[in-house]
Amino acid sequence: MSRVSYLFFLVLFLLFCHVASNDPSSILPLDRQHQGHSSLAFSTTWQILGPFQIGTREATWGADPLEYSGGFRQLQYDENAEFRSSLPSNGNAKWQIINATQTSSTASSANASLSVSYSNVDWDFLKLVYGWAAVQYQAWARGEITVTGNETQSVILYTDAILEFRVDGVDYFGGDFYTYRKAPPVLHLTPGTHEINVRLVRDVRAFGGILKPTIDVLLDLRATSGTLELAKPGILVSDMVDGKLASPIASVTLRNTGENDIEIVSIQPVDVRTPVSLHGLVSQVVLAQSPPALTCSQTKTTSFTSAVYSVTLVAGQTRPVDIVSLPAFNASLIYFTITYKAVNGDGKLSFLHVSQNLTKRSTYDPHKVTYLHPGGMVSYAMLRAPAKNATCSPGKKKLPILLALHGAGLEADNGIVAHALDPVADLCSWVLFPTGVTPWSGDDWHNWGFTDVEAAVNSIPSWIEHVGWQGPDVNINRWIVTGHSNGGQGTWFSLTHRPDRIVAAAPISGYASIQKYVSYELWQPMDPKRTSIISGSLNSYRHEMLMENPKGIPILQQHGQIDDNVPAYNSRLLSQQLFQAGTNSSYNEVPGQNHWWDTVMTTPQLVDFYHKQTASNDTIPRRLSEFSFVVGDPGDMGSKGGITVTHLEDAGQYGKVYVKGRIIRTVNILGLDFDPQIWAAESVTVDGKELELADMLSVSRTTGSWMIGTVYRTENDTLHRSSRQLGAMTAILRTRGPFIIHHQGNSQTAHIALQVSRNLHQYFYADSIITSAAVDNTKYTGNVITVTIGEAPPSLHPDFPIHVNAAGVSVRDSRGGIHGYTKNDTGRLGAAFLRPLKGERLELVLWGTDDFGLAMAARLVPMLTGVGQPDFVVLGESAAWRGVEGALSLGFFDHEWGVTASSVLS
Ligand SMILES: *[C@@H]1O[C@H](CO)[C@@H](O)[C@H](O)[C@H]1NC(C)=O
Numbered sequence: 001m002s003r004v005s006y007l008f009f010l011v012l013f014l015l016f017c018h019v020a021s022n023d024p025s026s027i028l029p030l031d032r033q034h035q036g037h038s039s040l041a042f043s044t045t046w047q048i049l050g051p052f053q054i055g056t057r058e059a060t061w062g063a064d065p066l067e068y069s070g071g072f073r074q075l076q077y078d079e080n081a082e083f084r085s086s087l088p089s090n091g092n093a094k095w096q097i098i099n100a101t102q103t104s105s106t107a108s109s110a111n112a113s114l115s116v117s118y119s120n121v122d123w124d125f126l127k128l129v130y131g132w133a134a135v136q137y138q139a140w141a142r143g144e145i146t147v148t149g150n151e152t153q154s155v156i157l158y159t160d161a162i163l164e165f166r167v168d169g170v171d172y173f174g175g176d177f178y179t180y181r182k183a184p185p186v187l188h189l190t191p192g193t194h195e196i197n198v199r200l201v202r203d204v205r206a207f208g209g210i211l212k213p214t215i216d217v218l219l220d221l222r223a224t225s226g227t228l229e230l231a232k233p234g235i236l237v238s239d240m241v242d243g244k245l246a247s248p249i250a251s252v253t254l255r256n257t258g259e260n261d262i263e264i265v266s267i268q269p270v271d272v273r274t275p276v277s278l279h280g281l282v283s284q285v286v287l288a289q290s291p292p293a294l295t296c297s298q299t300k301t302t303s304f305t306s307a308v309y310s311v312t313l314v315a316g317q318t319r320p321v322d323i324v325s326l327p328a329f330n331a332s333l334i335y336f337t338i339t340y341k342a343v344n345g346d347g348k349l350s351f352l353h354v355s356q357n358l359t360k361r362s363t364y365d366p367h368k369v370t371y372l373h374p375g376g377m378v379s380y381a382m383l384r385a386p387a388k389n390a391t392c393s394p395g396k397k398k399l400p401i402l403l404a405l406h407g408a409g410l411e412a413d414n415g416i417v418a419h420a421l422d423p424v425a426d427l428c429s430w431v432l433f434p435t436g437v438t439p440w441s442g443d444d445w446h447n448w449g450f451t452d453v454e455a456a457v458n459s460i461p462s463w464i465e466h467v468g469w470q471g472p473d474v475n476i477n478r479w480i481v482t483g484h485s486n487g488g489q490g491t492w493f494s495l496t497h498r499p500d501r502i503v504a505a506a507p508i509s510g511y512a513s514i515q516k517y518v519s520y521e522l523w524q525p526m527d528p529k530r531t532s533i534i535s536g537s538l539n540s541y542r543h544e545m546l547m548e549n550p551k552g553i554p555i556l557q558q559h560g561q562i563d564d565n566v567p568a569y570n571s572r573l574l575s576q577q578l579f580q581a582g583t584n585s586s587y588n589e590v591p592g593q594n595h596w597w598d599t600v601m602t603t604p605q606l607v608d609f610y611h612k613q614t615a616s617n618d619t620i621p622r623r624l625s626e627f628s629f630v631v632g633d634p635g636d637m638g639s640k641g642g643i644t645v646t647h648l649e650d651a652g653q654y655g656k657v658y659v660k661g662r663i664i665r666t667v668n669i670l671g672l673d674f675d676p677q678i679w680a681a682e683s684v685t686v687d688g689k690e691l692e693l694a695d696m697l698s699v700s701r702t703t704g705s706w707m708i709g710t711v712y713r714t715e716n717d718t719l720h721r722s723s724r725q726l727g728a729m730t731a732i733l734r735t736r737g738p739f740i741i742h743h744q745g746n747s748q749t750a751h752i753a754l755q756v757s758r759n760l761h762q763y764f765y766a767d768s769i770i771t772s773a774a775v776d777n778t779k780y781t782g783n784v785i786t787v788t789i790g791e792a793p794p795s796l797h798p799d800f801p802i803h804v805n806a807a808g809v810s811v812r813d814s815r816g817g818i819h820g821y822t823k824n825d826t827g828r829l830g831a832a833f834l835r836p837l838k839g840e841r842l843e844l845v846l847w848g849t850d851d852f853g854l855a856m857a858a859r860l861v862p863m864l865t866g867v868g869q870p871d872f873v874v875l876g877e878s879a880a881w882r883g884v885e886g887a888l889s890l891g892f893f894d895h896e897w898g899v900t901a902s903s904v905l906s
């Protein structure tokens with residue numbers, strides 16, 4: 001159905017509203033459900049089996065040695081059983097019984113904390129040999145959940161610091177490794193006991209490298225209402241600045257804790273019978289009977305126009321739902337009623353209330369501004385407008401943006417982040433603290449996270465208009481970038497991937513790359529050619545390889561000398577690399593300081609740097625007479641010196657461009673675009689061939705020699721791969737609009753579809769639409785994830801090199817040879833691979849010969865950084881214990897969606 005617009009009134013209840021019914025915890029009819037009779041509990045004793053080695057971020061690939069013995073699920077406790085393992089003395093891992101360090105049980109909740117450690121491993125010696133990689137290991141734990149009483153309990157299960165688990169024989173991959181608590185699975189537990197198996201995986205970046213190598217996890221069950229709930233209390237909304245809401249966009253996060261799909265019918269300001277717009281699909285507005293009336297002593301009315309859609313949450317799904325077009329009103333509270341009904345139900349409407357106190361701040365203080373992430377959901381950043389007394393040179397009208405990227409595990413609205421630059425209140429710039437959407441900035445400020453940075457930057461002009469700002473304007477293409485820890489790493493990402501927008505940068509206590517932080521030693525053994533594919537999939541994030549890219553940009557590095565979290569080695573290495581690349585940088589190592597100290601962001605050197613660089617008059621992009629740059633993934637690389645690499649020849653290898661005047665030399669490059677600001681109407685010589693850049697500022701080498709022209713023609717061309725389709729499997733994250741997860745309508749594929757949706761929300765706060773109906777591409781704009789067993793719908797590419805069907809999968813190599821893998825010959829199979837859709841969209845196919853194969857494939861959906869998924873992977877059963885070596889084929893697609901010669905096909 002089409003978009004419909006409505007004019008209506010929004011009534012805002014000011015401070016004195018009676019909002020008692022709106023406390024999210026009081027919405028749940030728990031008292032009725034659990035009165036006296038029932039309770040939830042975890043066992044206090046747990047059976048554990050371990051330890052076994054695991055590589056940095058390897059667990060996604062399987063690599064669980066117990067799978068060789070049939071899997072933990074099939075093993076029963078046996079105090080005499082021995083399992084070969086590379087870590088403990090005698091080379092044997094054994095069962096043990098441990099007590100939970102803490103359990104708690106009430107009628108409506110239960111939790112258990114486990115702390116696992118092994119004294120039969122000489123961790124210190126292993127660390128001497130293998131470094132921090134040695135204190136990452138894995139084990140399994142088995143316990144029980146007991147439900148007493150007569151009734152099935154609908155619960156959510158939080159799994160802090162856990163990557164995968166199994167309840168009553170059902171596997172859940174994804175868990176909540178960083179303890180976000182955003183998308184727990186919903187379980188419906190019958191009275192009695194339920195077995196729960198938990199895979200324990202230690203990760204230095206999440207657990208630390210210095211302390212005793214224990215694995216500490218928490219399982220936490222909470223009873224739910226069994227219907228629609230707020231997944232998060234309150235509303236994600238902007239702050240009020242100087243009497244106006246800073247942005248018209250807000251969102252609520254909802255969870256369907258029932259067993260039937262739920263459709264949101266409307267979201268209404270309370271007491272008004274007209275809906276506010278939802279971002280989603282299908283417009284269907286039902287004007288409900290009035291929600292419960294509230295008494296207010298004071299109200300204010302504003303009118304605005306908006307559109308309405310409807311949103312479906314399948315049973316167990318968590319989704320952020322956008323509320324757009326809020327006016328710039330002045331209020332202290334917003335209050336909405338959400339009207340919903342069961343899909344395929346009797347049409348009965350139900351209501352859920354949500355309110356949010358608004359925070360009032362000055363424009364000159366860091367305040368929360370919301371905007372849409374290209375993934376279709378609402379994100380926020382903290383913005384500080386230029387101070388009244390900003391020390392700007394006279395006549396400076398458009399000020400640059402100082403971007404400050406936060407460290408891992410921090411929210412940008414936390415004072416530690418948002419007030420870290422208060423000591424430099426008078427900078428001649430805008431100051432923006434982006435979130436990257438999550439406390440781990442999505443994917444460490446890479447694909448998803450950096451898209452958020454750019455969306456935040458691009459929202460400043462809307463802010464200026466919305467709040468009626470009269471101060472200096474913004475230049476959204478002039479950035480000074482800084483950040484601490486993971487944000488320091490994000491600063492390197494900005495420097496290496498957007499050099500033409502950066503005036504200057506100060507990376508603080510950052511790491512060079514995930515591989516340099518915690519080494520990839522101790523992955524399961526594999527053919528070095530496979531290592532190169534996994535490693536090649538991470539090329540874009542290995543900053544130590546990209547230090548030519550910042551040439552010409554002033555850089556001040558800073559690192560605490562005795563940092564035991566991110567070793568100063570990382571900054572020293574990059575400092576040396578910058579020097580060798582001829583870049584103007586300085587390195588300030590602060591004696592006696594560890595990873596964090598109160599003024600880490602405002603040492604005297606940094607304060608000088610911020611003042612000097614925000615006042616810089618350098619022309620951006622800089623014109624350099626001689627430079628070179630390196631590209632890992634053209635899909636996330638901006639221009640350098642006005643030159644953009646559009647395509648690599650082999651996606652698994654870095655591309656290089658050397659420029660001296662108008663003479664350009666390339667390695668592994670297929671296409672270049674030139675910025676008219678710098679390169680207009682010039683002739684260039686590319687690899688010895690002279691070309692006249694006249695009408696078209698693009699050159700390509702697809703015909704074998706360099707010519708004027710582009711590698712591909714139109715945005716709807718499915719024969720060529722371009723722009724946001726480029727990169728390894730993480731390219732699927734460059735969606736425009738919510739992901740569409742398409743399954744076959746059976747329970748196995750529906751379970752995986754829900755898992756994928758949960759993981760995308762948990763790790764990226766992403767929104768997704770789960771459906772088994774045919775995907776209507778005129779309605780949807782997001783990337784598609786197809787979840788299938790047996791047959792898959794045909795590719796839009798007429799000659800796509802990978803085919804799947806009920807019998808198996810075939811892959812056509814770069815020379816036209818067909819590599820077939822059948823269930824009969826090879827055993828159960830899974831595959832995950834990208835395919836083109838029109839409009840530069842992508843499809844990620846997750847396929848299996850059965851539910852086991854599909855579950856293997858679904859593990860590879862991008863989630864944690866550092867896993868290294870290439871464009872396609874075909875998995876055999878043995879990947880469950882051999883990891884990458886158990887893949888039957890894996891590698892990259894070229895610009896025409898052909899398998900590259902660098903791929904591995906067995
Ligand atoms: C577990 O707790 C029980 C009861 O407190 C105690 O008897 C037992 O020794 C503990 N077991 C371990 C392995 O600590």
Ligand SMILES: *[C@@H]1O[C@H](CO)[C@@H](O)[C@H](O)[C@H]1NC(C)=O
Binds near residue numbers: 103109110113218220
């Ligand atoms: C476990 O639950 C109890 C009761 O709700 C709570 O007091 C306690 O803080 C919880 N423990 C943890 C580690 O969350």
Ligand SMILES: *[C@@H]1O[C@H](CO)[C@@H](O)[C@H](O)[C@H]1NC(C)=O
Binds near residue numbers: 037
């Ligand atoms: C279970 O249900 C029966 C009948 O419905 C009721 O008599 C009994 O009290 C219930 N027991 C508990 C523990 O709730």
Ligand SMILES: *[C@@H]1O[C@H](CO)[C@@H](O)[C@H](O)[C@H]1NC(C)=O
Binds near residue numbers: 015357
């Ligand atoms: C909102 O503000 C009111 C009045 O100050 C306060 O009573 C209430 O607890 C606040 N609610 C929340 C969720 O913070």
Ligand SMILES: *[C@@H]1O[C@H](CO)[C@@H](O)[C@H](O)[C@H]1NC(C)=O
Binds near residue numbers: 387389390391425426
């Ligand atoms: C500008 O104002 C801020 C507070 O508004 C103050 O902290 C700062 O010192 C002032 N700077 C100058 C140069 O006056």
Ligand SMILES: *[C@@H]1O[C@H](CO)[C@@H](O)[C@H](O)[C@H]1NC(C)=O
Binds near residue numbers: 394395615616617
């Ligand atoms: C930038 O240009 C302005 C105006 O031309 C001048 O007053 C100012 O000193 C310059 N700033 C720097 C840092 O060069």
Ligand SMILES: *[C@@H]1O[C@H](CO)[C@@H](O)[C@H](O)[C@H]1NC(C)=O
Binds near residue numbers: 714
């Ligand atoms: C690409 O396809 C979309 C949807 O079918 C259409 O709206 C758009 O105009 C097409 N673009 C081009 C350049 O053909």
Ligand SMILES: *[C@@H]1O[C@H](CO)[C@@H](O)[C@H](O)[C@H]1NC(C)=O
Binds near residue numbers: 807822824
């Ligand atoms: C695979 O094996 C089954 C049973 O053994 C047989 O019916 C089927 O034809 C075989 N399929 C292929 C493609 O060989």
